[in-house]
Amino acid sequence: MNDQRRPATRDPYAGPGAFRSLKKPPESVVRGEGPQQPGRFLVTRNHEVIRRWAEQRGARPATMPGSEYDGRLGVLRFDFPGYGGAVLRAVGWDEWFATFDARRLMFRYQDRRADGGPSNFNRLEQSHRDEW
Numbered sequence: 389m390n391d392q393r394r395p396a397t398r399d400p401y402a403g404p405g406a407f408r409s410l411k412k413p414p415e416s417v418v419r420g421e422g423p424q425q426p427g428r429f430l431v432t433r434n435h436e437v438i439r440r441w442a443e444q445r446g447a448r449p450a451t452m453p454g455s456e457y458d459g460r461l462g463v464l465r466f467d468f469p470g471y472g473g474a475v476l477r478a479v480g481w482d483e484w485f486a487t488f489d490a491r492r493l494m495f496r497y498q499d500r501r502a503d504g505g506p507s508n509f510n511r512l513e514q515s516h517r518d519e520w
Contacts, residue, residue: 427502431494433515435485438495442466445508449484450476461487464512488512 432438442449447466452475455462464487467476488495494515498507 426500426504427498429496429498429509431496433488433494435488438485438488438497439481441497441499441510445506447508449479449481451479451484453477460490464488464493466510468508 445466446469450465450467451461452463452465461479461483464484465476467478492515493512496511496513498509501507
């Protein structure tokens, strides 16, 4: 059996992160400013929404020590109570958001799990679209 695929049909972003290859967000992703249906993912670049989401969960802006480059923050993270604090370095919101904006990132997050409980799911992704 031949496993080769025609180049025109191959999706280089198949699998985790496949969202990057789509021209618009999948239906399970909502661009919004507030809580939506439990289990759905939201996407925003709004600093107030991101900060409110993090603070509601007790999370603080942070970075991975040693990931800095040329005096700038490296890997952006949130330090949630009881998780990762020993390996993360706290940073201020202004510095965190300056890096977020400079990299043109978008914040993908979940407000509530499908069971209705609060969700800590979040991911920073590169935005390739101006309207995000």
